[in-house]
Amino acid sequence: MSTGNICVCYQVTEDELVGWIRRGVTTVEGLGEHSGAGQGCGDCHEMLEELIEDFAEGGPGNGTSLAVSRALG
Numbered sequence: 001m002s003t004g005n006i007c008v009c010y011q012v013t014e015d016e017l018v019g020w021i022r023r024g025v026t027t028v029e030g031l032g033e034h035s036g037a038g039q040g041c042g043d044c045h046e047m048l049e050e051l052i053e054d055f056a057e058g059g060p061g062n063g064t065s066l067a068v069s070r071a072l073g
């Protein structure tokens with residue numbers, strides 16, 4: 001099972017990548033620098049781009065932040 005690994009070459013998990021994206025790393029190159037993902041065969045680049053699209057804007061993270069900031073008033 002390798003559901004969690006986006007980058008197989010460097011065994012970088014989706015959780016780790018989403019963490020970086022939420023901290024403002026929104027390029028494939030940036031994710032590579034921080035996590036190592038995408039520095040090998042390059043097969044995962046498409047998935048990295050999809051993750052960036054999903055979580056950098058309008059993703060679940062933004063919704064949560066909004067809810068949290070509302071809750072905190």
Ligand code: FES
Nearest residue numbers: 007009040041042
């Ligand atoms: S799977 Fe990410 S570089 Fe090979």
